[in-house]
Amino acid sequence: MTSQRTRLRMVERLRQQGIADEVVLAVMAELPRHLFVDEALMSRAYDDVSLPLGFGQTISQPYIVAKMTSLLRNGKKLGRVLEIGTGCGYQTSILAKLAKEVYSVERIAPLLDRTRLRLREFKFTNVRLKHADGHLGLPEAAPYDAILMTAAASHVPEELVSQLAPGGRLIMPIGLNEQKLHCFDLTEEGLQQQILEPVKFVPLLPGLG
Ligand code: SAH
Numbered sequence: 066m067t068s069q070r071t072r073l074r075m076v077e078r079l080r081q082q083g084i085a086d087e088v089v090l091a092v093m094a095e096l097p098r099h100l101f102v103d104e105a106l107m108s109r110a111y112d113d114v115s116l117p118l119g120f121g122q123t124i125s126q127p128y129i130v131a132k133m134t135s136l137l138r139n140g141k142k143l144g145r146v147l148e149i150g151t152g153c154g155y156q157t158s159i160l161a162k163l164a165k166e167v168y169s170v171e172r173i174a175p176l177l178d179r180t181r182l183r184l185r186e187f188k189f190t191n192v193r194l195k196h197a198d199g200h201l202g203l204p205e206a207a208p209y210d211a212i213l214m215t216a217a218a219s220h221v222p223e224e225l226v227s228q229l230a231p232g233g234r235l236i237m238p239i240g241l242n243e244q245k246l247h248c249f250d251l252t253e254e255g256l257q258q259q260i261l262e263p264v265k266f267v268p269l270l271p272g273l274g
Contacts, residue, residue, distance in 0.1 A: 067099040067107055075111040079131050082113075086135035092162045093131060101155040101183065115265075118153040120176045120274070122267055125215060129264060130156055136236050136248055136261075137211045138163065144210035147228065149199030149237075149269070154180040156215055161189040168206050170197040173274035198272055202228040209233060216269040217244045226256060238266045 076094045084090060099110035101124060106116050115123045125133075134156070137143065143164035151157055151171035157180075160167045167189075171177040174196050181194055195203060199214065200222045207228035214225070214237035225235055226249070235249040246261040 067097065067110065069094075071111045072096075072098070075113075075127055078113060079128060082128050084128070084131040084135060086131075086138060086140070088163065089131055089134045089138065089159070092159055093127065096155070096158055096162070098127070098155060100186075101153040101158075118176075119179075120173050122152055122173070122176065124153050124155055125266070130159060132262075133213060133215075133236050133246070134159055134163070136246075137213050137234060139234060145206065145208075145230075147203055147206070147209040147212045148215065149202075149212070149225075150215035151177060151180055151194055152215065154184050154194075156213070157192060157194075158184065158187060158189070160213070161187070161192045164211075165191065166206075167192045168195065168203050168209070169193070170195045170199045170203055172196070172198055172270060172272070176274075196273065199269060200224065200271065204228060212236070214238070214269065215266065217241070217264075217266040218269040221247070221249065226251070238264045241268070 072094050076090045099107040102110050113126050115126045118124045145166045146164040148169040151169040157169045202224045208230035210230050210233050212235040217238040229251045233251045238244045239247045244264050246264050248259040250257045
């Protein structure tokens with residue numbers, strides 16, 4: 066139930082749900098998602114559901130991870146990426162396999178400590194995790210070619226836009242009760258916004274946890 070075959074079934078389902086980025090699908094076919102959830106939930110790790118990861122937070126369903134990652138990639142190789150909301154590190158690990166460099170910030174220190182230990186097993190050399198408030202982005206490594214927020218905000222934090230490289234893309238859910246996935250591109254004409262599908266994320270919370 067946690068085998069390669071289960072992952073391939075998940076990937077087949079993602080294709081049927083409209084995910085067409087084979088590069089993302091190949092990474093999802095490889096990465097053992099069950100190692101990112103509690104033992105009691107492992108048997109459900111490949112179902113198309115979000116699951117609790119402790120501290121009142123959730124790991125997004127595979128479809129959303131695939132969708133956001135495909136949008137972020139936009140058919141190109143990812144350079145320097147910032148993720149807001151490390152959580153259990155599943156999305157971070159997907160990005161690690163696709164991007165040159167990944168920075169990820171998380172506000173809950175004990176959750177980040179646990180994820181740090183977990184990611185150590187994967188021996189990524191291109192991932193930096195930081196205990197920080199994602200509202201502020203991560204100025205020390207800016208600018209980023211892509212920014213992915215995995216918690217829902219009421220608006221786009223100005224700091225994130227200012228940390229985007231020219232041509233950069235920011236993907237994030239916006240809204241409180243009714244959330245929609247948003248895609249912002251920093252073009253020569255300024256910030257272009259696309260509003261995409263409805264989603265359900267935990268909220269982006271203020272300050273450090
Ligand atoms: N990408 C994660 C999803 C985790 S849920 C995964 O694959 O597991 C969203 C995460 O955002 C939670 O861990 C939550 O603690 C974190 N978060 C919420 N507000 C934040 C903030 N202001 N700064 C940084 N992280 C935040």
